[in-house]
Amino acid sequence: MCIRDLVNGVKGFNAVGLPVHLANFAVPAGAGALMTAQLPQADAGNQFNDSYNEPSLYSATTAAEYLAGGGGAVAALNPGVAAPGAGPTFVTGALEAASVLNEWSRRTNAAAGWVTATDWVITFPTKNFYVDNDAGNEFAGRNTGRTNNIAAPGLTAATLAPFSQSFVDTAAATPVRRGQSCDSVSYQLYNREEQRSSALGFSPGGTAQLCYEANVLTFNQGAILNSPIAKSINYPENFTFGWLNVRFIGTNAANRGLPAVGFGITSRDDAGSALLSEAGLYDHSIIRPVAPAP
Structure with missing residues (x-):
């Protein structure tokens, strides 16, 4: 923190x-x-x-380690990132995830009793140290204060990795200030009986991407958090609860994943009794890359 x-x-x-x-x-x-x-x-x-x-997370000084399978041996990580500095490299390695998983619930028939909704938050804590290149801005992830800014011609695929798109790059021939930095994802939604949704939609925009340091997903327009940047995963089936797997598939993330953490929050609202209205929050589970990038 x-x-x-x-x-x-x-x-x-x-x-x-x-x-x-x-x-x-x-x-x-x-x-x-x-x-x-x-x-x-x-x-x-x-x-x-x-x-x-x-x-900040840029200040980390200890190389990333994690408990590997097959007896729980401790394995050192070298995420293979062309990093802006040792600190974010270490933290990125510790948090790298090929995908995140969690549960969801969406029950909308108030006449049948209580209703539910779920929002997910997926954050990339070290993203700004890779995609935000603005030498003179003390709040940028890459700046002269940290001495990690990239000079002209600006950010490349190697210096952006594991992310795919710059957020700000004032060193580019045409300075970039796009206000977002998008990474592609794929996803699969299941109900509690392991039935897959057959016609998933991702809105607005249709393209499945996460474009911010902190991203919000909701289910069939549930919108608990009322986030102005929320993306809704829409499904036509009459599913009321289940789980979701979101995979990071951007070009630079394909082999090493992204440094991701977050949680899902589900609310239950009962118009007949305030005592039956409540909410719960659960951290995401992650699937690590098959092997750390060399």
Whole structure:
């Protein structure tokens, strides 16, 4: 977790609204004693690493490991990524997933009693360190403060990997600011009896892609989270619950997957009794790539 996720650098409050207490003091050149971890770069003596931009997932220093099969041996990972720095490479290796799986429920007949809906959230925690190349922007994943920005002619397939498309690339011959960075997925929906949906749809747009660091999927327009960027997986069958497998199939992700985490949240609403209205949240399961990329 990055400090900036827990601290409001402008107002000095943490995520639960309490005043900030951080044992992190520094004296920038030409300034008095300041608690710099809650200050922007300009107010932290123009020292990027003393500002609220760090520490982040870029700061990881331990190589990724995971419990392998066949006796639970610990295997070191080298995800084979042309990485912007060691930190995101390590975290990407630890989180790489070929696909994510979880359950869903969608019951819409209120006259029969309670109704249900499910939203999924799939996030790529290290994505910005690969796809956001903007040298002078302290909030970009790749910038001069981290010394990981890519100079002209800009990002390539090798420096984007395991992702496939740049989000911002100001070093390109024609600067890119597309506002999204899309990776293709495939998916299969099942009900609890292992019956597959035969005519799945992905809307809006029709093309199955996840285009943000934090992505929301809903089922037959359930929309619990009311996300403006939600994609709906639509199915014609009268399925009311089951599970879904989402696979990462982008060109650069084909052999190593993507660094993905997330959860599914399901709500049940009963108009007849508030005591029967509730929600539950479950972390996604993942399937790792068959073998880490060399």
